[in-house]
Amino acid sequence: xxxxxxxxxxxxxxxxxxxxxxxxxxxxxxxxxxxxxxxxxxxxxxxxxxxxxxxxxxxxxxxxxxxxxxxxxxxxxxxxxxxxxxxxxxxxxxxxxxxxxxxxxxxxxxxxxxxxxxxxxxxxxxxxxxxxxxxxxxxxxxxxxxxxxxxxxxxxxxxxxxxxxxxxxxxxxxxxxxxxxxxxxxxxxxxxxxxxxxxxxxxxxxxxxxxxxxxxxxxxxxxxxxxxxxxxxxxxxxxxxxxxxxxxxxxxxxxxxxxxxxxxxxxxxxxxxxxxxxxxxxxxxxxxxxxxxxxxxxxxxxxxxxxxxxxxxxxxxxxxxxxxxxxxxxxxxxxxxxxxxxxxxxxxxxxxxxxxxxxxxxxxxxxxxxxxxxxxxxxxxxxxxxxxxxxxxxxxxxxxxxxxxxxxxxxxxxxxxxxxxx
Numbered sequence: 001x002x003x004x005x006x007x008x009x010x011x012x013x014x015x016x017x018x019x020x021x022x023x024x025x026x027x028x029x030x031x032x033x034x035x036x037x038x039x040x041x042x043x044x045x046x047x048x049x050x051x052x053x054x055x056x057x058x059x060x061x062x063x064x065x066x067x068x069x070x071x072x073x074x075x076x077x078x079x080x081x082x083x084x085x086x087x088x089x090x091x092x093x094x095x096x097x098x099x100x101x102x103x104x105x106x107x108x109x110x111x112x113x114x115x116x117x118x119x120x121x122x123x124x125x126x127x128x129x130x131x132x133x134x135x136x137x138x139x140x141x142x143x144x145x146x147x148x149x150x151x152x153x154x155x156x157x158x159x160x161x162x163x164x165x166x167x168x169x170x171x172x173x174x175x176x177x178x179x180x181x182x183x184x185x186x187x188x189x190x191x192x193x194x195x196x197x198x199x200x201x202x203x204x205x206x207x208x209x210x211x212x213x214x215x216x217x218x219x220x221x222x223x224x225x226x227x228x229x230x231x232x233x234x235x236x237x238x239x240x241x242x243x244x245x246x247x248x249x250x251x252x253x254x255x256x257x258x259x260x261x262x263x264x265x266x267x268x269x270x271x272x273x274x275x276x277x278x279x280x281x282x283x284x285x286x287x288x289x290x291x292x293x294x295x296x297x298x299x300x301x302x303x304x305x306x307x308x309x310x311x312x313x314x315x316x317x318x319x320x321x322x323x324x325x326x327x328x329x330x331x332x333x334x335x336x337x338x339x340x341x342x343x344x345x346x347x348x349x350x351x352x353x354x355x356x357x358x359x360x361x362x363x364x365x366x367x368x369x370x371x372x373x374x375x376x377x378x379x380x381x382x383x384x385x386x387x388x389x390x391x392x393x394x395x396x397x398x399x400x401x402x403x404x405x406x407x408x409x410x411x412x413x414x415x416x417x418x419x420x421x422x
Contacts, residue, residue, distance in 0.1 A: 011124050011125045011127070011132065014124065014132060014135055014136065015121055015124050015125075017136075017139055018117075018120070018121070018124070018135060018138075018139055019117075019121070021139045021142050021143060021146075021390075022113065022117055022142070024146060024328070024329065024390065025051075025052060025055065025113075025142060025145070025146055025149070026052075026110065026113070027328070027329035028146060028149055028150065028329045029048050029052065029106075029149070030329065031166055031167070032048055032106070032153070032166075033106075034049075034105055034106040034107070036048065036153070036156070037049040037052075037106045037109075038099065038101070038102055038106070039099055039156055040096075040097075040098050040099025040156075041152070041155045041156040041158075041159050042155065042408075043095065043096040044406060044408065045148075045151075045152040045155050045156065045408065046095075046098050046148070046152055047098055047099055047101070047152075048106075048149055048152065048153060049101070049104075049105075049106050049109050050082065050098045050101065051145045051148060051149045051152070052106075052109050052110070052113060052149075053078065053081070053082045053104075053109045053112060053113075054082045054083075054084055054145065055138070055141065055142040055145050056082075056109075056112055056113045056116045057078060057079065057082040057083065058138050058141055058142075059116055059120055059135070059138045060073065060074065060078075060116050060119075061079065061083075061089065062134050062138070062367070062368065063120060063123075063127070063131050063134050063135055063138065064116065064119055064120060064123065066131075067123075067127055067128065067130075067131040067134075068119070068123045068127075071119065071123075074112050074115050074116065075104075075112070078112065079092075080092055080093055081093050081101055086367045088366065088367035089367055120135070134368070136200055137200075137368065137371075140200060140202070140393065141371075143389075143390040143393045144393075146326070146388075146390055147326070147386070147388045147389050147390070147409075150274070150326075150332055150388040151388060151408055151409050151410065152408075153166060153274065154166075154261075154272075154273065154274050154408070155408045157272075157274070158261055158272050163272055163276060163277050164276070165274065165275050165276035166274040166275075167274055167275055167329075167330055167331045167332075168275060168331070169275035169276065169278065169331065170275065170331045170333070170335075175283050175336035175337070176283070177224075177226065177282065177283045178221060178224060178283060178336075178337070181219045181220060181221060181415065182219075182220040182221075183217035183218070183219060183220070183417070184217060184218050184219075184220055184314065185215075185216070185217045185419060186213060186215070186216055186217070186218070186310070186313065186314075187215055188212075188213055188214050188215045189212075189213055190210045190211070190212055190213075191210070191211055191213055191309065191312075191313045192208055192209065192210055192211070193208065193209065193211050193308075193309050193312045193313070193397065194206045194207055194208035194209055194358055194397055195208060195395075195397040196208055196397075199395075201395070201397060201398075202371065202372060202398075202399075203361070203362075203363060203364055203369075203371065203372055203373070204355075204357070204358075204361070204372040204373070204376070204399050205397040205398060205399055206358060206361070206397075207358055207359070207360045207361065208397075209358055209359050209360065211309035212309075213307075213309060213310060213313060214418065215418070215419050215420070216306075216310055216416055216417065216418055216419060217416065217417050217419050218306050218310055218311070218314050218414065218415075218416045219303075219414050219415040219416065221337075221414070222285040222286070222346065222347055222349060222412050222413060222414045223285065223286050223297065223301075223412065223413040223414070223415065224282060224283060224284065224285060224286060225269075225271075225280045225281060225282050225283070225284050225285070225286045226282030226283065227286070228259065228286040228289075228297065229269060229280070229282065231297050231300055231301075232257070232258060234300070236296060236297065236300050237251060237256060237257050237258070237296075239300075241299075242296040242297075242299040242300045243292065243295075243296045243299075244292060244295055244296075246292065246404065247290075247291075247292030247293070247295065247296060247404070250290075250292055250405050251292070256293070259271075259286060259287065259288045259289045259293070259407070260288035260289070260407045260408060261273070261288055262280065262288075263277070267279065268280070273332075273333050274331065274332055274333070275331055275333065281336060283336035284333075284334050284335060284336045285334040285346045285347045285412045286347075286412055286413065287334050287346075287347045287386075287410045287411060287412045288407050288408065288409075288410065288411065289350075289407055289411055289412065289413065290404060290405050290406060290407040290411070291350050291380045291402075291403075291404035291405075291406075292404050292405060293407070294350040294411075294412075294413045295350075295352070297413055298413065298415055301415060302417070303415040303416060303417040304352060304415070304416055304417060304418070305350055305351055305352035305413070305414075305415070305416060306349075306351055306352065306414060306415075306416035307351060307352055307353050307416075308351040308353040308381045308383060308399065309353075310351075310416055311343070311349065311351050311383045311384075311414070312383070312396050312397065314343060315343035315344070315383065315384065315396040316396045318342050318343045318344065318396070319342070319344070320343075320344050320385075320394055320395045320396060321344070321391055321392055322342050322344055322345065323342050323343075323344040323345025323346060323385070324337075324345040324346045324387045325344065325345045325385055325386070325387065325389050325390065325391040325393075325394075326387065326388050326389055326390045326391060327390075327391050332387050332388050333387060334346040334347050334386070334387050334410060334412070335387070343383070343384050343396070344384050344385050344394060345384070345385055345386065345387060345389070346386060346387055346410070346412070347384075347386050347387070347410050347411060347412030347413075348382040348383070348384060348385065348386050348389075348400055348409060348410060348411045348412065349382060349383050349384045349411075349412055349413065349414045350380060350382055350411060350412075350413060351380065351381045351382065351383055352380075353380070353381045354379070354380060354381070355375070355376055355377075355379040355380060355381050355399065355401035356376050357373065357376050361373070375401065378403060379401040379402060379403055379404075380401065380402065380403070380404050381399050381400070381401055382400040382401065382402065382409075382411060383398065383399070383400070384414075385398070386409070386410035386411075387410055388409075388410055
């Protein structure tokens, strides 16, 4: 964890931020029943109730337990149930069996959250700076879980034959199809990437360091559903020439023929979202595609995926709080744009870069040092945030990461290509 010490040493501002983050999590689950919040749809997802409890466990463990004298755990069973992957914190319930935690109930988990909130807010004015920094980290950690919460609920509801809607559909205003992609060219040269030390960042975002760019061009917008449909019509999912070997094996093994949640019906392609099943909007950014699919599409389009250095150089001059991001509980969906697409919001953008440490990276000491470093193997970097990312959570240096086959997040594609000279 990296912080600007002056900014995050203000207990009042931090208490307000903490309260706002915690309130949004509760608002997101307000439409759920206890059954909705308890079921686990796949090993990669977690029940909504578990997300609510785990984020509370984080604050209780790393702040209240370790920095508040005389604090007693709300329930001594909870550390085993709600630790995620922190080996230093001891034994924990198996990830793939989180859906078996039918008790405590959703109501009891919400009581747990309220108890942790009351204790932390009461203690916060007197906490030392290291604890305040952990509260800041915990807020950003909970924002990550808010996005996971949304996408895990979406995956869960997609398994229900009735395909229930969590939120009513937004009013769809007519939006013209975007024009052809414009290519933003950049000369070869050295750029600095990584977090610059101002404000909060996760440890994997640094250290800031120089990176070499070759001459290249990057697309001014992401790929649309309409463009993806053309890839399907042209046999893109059936042509091994465009696929990495692992990707082709995955397509064949899993019978993949379209993005996740797409379904071919009599009137054309539909998609399932948290507002139910609706016709695919050809002008909206394509989403719920894996790295394998993104890479195959890029090959089909005569392009490639950008490196994360290329992407960050492109995004550094843009407003990271712009675009379609999460502001409140309500409809969440990538949307067509009448003003073009910036680097941030709507969909996470796959890069061609592996999630590996930057030169000079050092994990933090203690259990929180397990936050990112131990996952730097076999995963691919995504950039830019999505419609489910809380506004203010991402920045140009932010590195998200998933395995190449995963696609239940709001993941999409921005193309790049090599040029002879710029």
